[in-house]
Structure formats: C-alpha cells, structure tokens
Amino acid sequence: MPPRRAITGRSQEPRQRFAEELRSLRAKKGDSLRQLGDAVGWDWSLFGKMENGQTIGSPEVSQALDIYYGTPDLLLTLWELAAGDPTQFKERYRRYMALEAEAVSMWHYGVSTVHGLLQTASYARDLLSAGGIKGEQLTRQVEARIGRRALLDGDDAPRFRTILSETVLRTPLKNPEEWRQQLEYLLDMGERPNIMVQIVRHQVGLHALSNTDAMFLRLPDGRTAAWVETGYSGELVEETAAAERLQLSYDLVRDLAMSPVESRKFIRQMWEEASCEPST
Incomplete structure (x- = not known):
C-alpha cells in the first residue's frame, strides 16, 4: 500500500x-x-x-x-x-518543588505577577483562569497554590525576599475589592520577620532581569539553585557557576529596589488609590 x-x-x-x-x-x-x-x-x-x-x-x-x-x-x-517531550517542563518543575521544600532561604524577583507564595485565592484564580484553566482543574490548582503558602509558616520557615517590578502593582484584578485584599495581604506578609517585600520602580530603567522571573534557593548544604522563567519557558539551574552569575544579576536588581520601608509605603499608596476608585 x-x-x-x-x-x-x-x-x-x-x-x-x-x-x-x-x-x-x-x-x-x-x-x-x-x-x-x-x-x-x-x-x-x-x-x-x-x-x-x-x-x-x-x-x-x-x-x-x-x-x-x-x-x-x-x-x-x-x-x-x-x-517533543511534553513532560520535560513538568519534570524540571517537580525537581524545583522538591528543592524548594528544603530551602533555608529564598530570593525572588517578579516581572509582572505576585509570587504564588504571596497570592490570595482570588489573585491565583484570576491568574490561572487567564491561562485557560477552568472548572474542577482550576479549583484544584487554586487550592494547591494556596496550600503551598504553608511553606512560609512556622518557626523553621525559610527567609523569603521578593522584589517586585512596579508593573506588578500597576496590574490590578478586575474586582477592586479583591485587588485591595491582595495588596493588604502583601502588606501583612511583609510584616513577618522572615519575609521581606521590595519594589523596583519603573524609573530605574532597564536592568538585568527586566523580562525574567527568577527564584533562588539557598539549600542546607550551602548550594544555590535557581528557577528562571520567562513568559514561555522555565529552567532549573543547579550548576554552581551558572547559578552564581544569575545571582549577581539579582544582587544588582536588589541594589536598584526601594528599601522595605519605602516599598511598604508604596504598596500602601497603591492600596489607597485602589480604595478611591469606584466599584463597578
């Protein structure tokens, strides 16, 4: 034939x-x-x-x-x-999750969204829905994401620093009240002794992580692993030299960020502006 x-x-x-x-x-x-x-x-x-x-x-x-x-x-x-291999991304991410559970400290930079560990349920639902997830799968993923927040609870919780681009605070949820709740949650979490929230203003211009989300995990043996993600791919970096180069980029961005106190004032300002907007 x-x-x-x-x-x-x-x-x-x-x-x-x-x-x-x-x-x-x-x-x-x-x-x-x-x-x-x-x-x-x-x-x-x-x-x-x-x-x-x-x-x-x-x-x-x-x-x-x-x-x-x-x-x-x-x-x-x-x-x-x-x-070619649709499971490859999931396998890399599962490896990252295992390392995250062991981390003694975590450093994050976010381009356009709040990190999952600091998201409210409403924020997580809107973000996942925008990616096309719906129905029971959406409910399960929201519950799983909220469940992960327990990682930052307890006396032995890792130290967590998140540096957010100003874009994150300029991209509200459709529901004003839910957006205010997300901003309040950022403020509340920033008061914890093991959590630090900082903001990078637009006015600082382009920098080394302008289009890249990154998370660095300091592991118990002293190694640092990094998870680097753009809008369309993610990569786990465990090789020492590569992770150190990425961490240098993160350090340079940290130097551009507002202090935690200034950042808190800026988030509060965003909350006040959101509170002044009429509900629809």
Whole structure:
C-alpha cells in the first residue's frame, strides 16, 4: 500500500506546522498581533515569535489561544508535538518543588505577577483562569497554590525576599475589592520577620532581569539553585557557576529596589488609590 500523502499543503514538521496554524487562525480572525495580545492577555511580541517559529511558548499560552479561537485542544496538541517531550517542563518543575521544600532561604524577583507564595485565592484564580484553566482543574490548582503558602509558616520557615517590578502593582484584578485584599495581604506578609517585600520602580530603567522571573534557593548544604522563567519557558539551574552569575544579576536588581520601608509605603499608596476608585 503506498504511503499516505499529505493533502492539506501544510508542513509535516511539528514546529513549522504549529507556527503555520497560529498564523492561519489569526489571519482568519482578522486580528493584529497587538489586538491578539490585548484579547488573550500576553505580550503581543510573544505571539510574533511563536508565529515565526522562534519559540513554541508555554502550554498555558496554547490553551488560552485554543479558547480564544474556539479550537478545543488543537493548538495544545500541536504544542505537545512541537515540544517533543511534553513532560520535560513538568519534570524540571517537580525537581524545583522538591528543592524548594528544603530551602533555608529564598530570593525572588517578579516581572509582572505576585509570587504564588504571596497570592490570595482570588489573585491565583484570576491568574490561572487567564491561562485557560477552568472548572474542577482550576479549583484544584487554586487550592494547591494556596496550600503551598504553608511553606512560609512556622518557626523553621525559610527567609523569603521578593522584589517586585512596579508593573506588578500597576496590574490590578478586575474586582477592586479583591485587588485591595491582595495588596493588604502583601502588606501583612511583609510584616513577618522572615519575609521581606521590595519594589523596583519603573524609573530605574532597564536592568538585568527586566523580562525574567527568577527564584533562588539557598539549600542546607550551602548550594544555590535557581528557577528562571520567562513568559514561555522555565529552567532549573543547579550548576554552581551558572547559578552564581544569575545571582549577581539579582544582587544588582536588589541594589536598584526601594528599601522595605519605602516599598511598604508604596504598596500602601497603591492600596489607597485602589480604595478611591469606584466599584463597578
């Protein structure tokens, strides 16, 4: 029997086919990249890179696009084929979670969102929903995320520093009251002796971590491991020299951040501004 021929005219190479499908769906919708970014909630430049084949993005992005285009699981399936090994990211993250549970101190930098350990349930739900998660799966993931906050409780809790870009505080939830609750939670957690919250203002300009979320874990044996994440990929860094280079970038960003006292005043200012806005 002769081999089956492709009749669609589309590429049979997974990454190329994924990019072609993205371009085709957007063309049918009639959206510009900026319009797509506004509608789905991700930076429009990411979609340009995905359509050009520079990156395949994350499964969360593909899920969100499937919802927007009305193509249930099509893009997610193509993403899995393009990724080659869809379990790779999950395995790396499971390894990170195991190291996190052992950490004696943790240092975080956040580009656009509050770290999961400092999120309220409403914030976590809105963030996960924006990634296309819904129904029972959404409920389970919110509960799991809130459950992780116990890591910062107790007498033996690790020291935790989070440095947040001003963007985090300029990106509110749709519900003003829920947003105020999130800001209050940041203030409350910042009062704990083992937690430090700092803000990097826009006015400092570009810096070494301008587009990269990072978490550094100081382990009991003195080693430092890092989890580095952009909008479309995540990487666990355990090699000493590489982790130290990343930590130097973090130290430079810390030098640009406001002090914990100044940061607290800024968060309070954001809370007051949110409180003055009329509820809808």
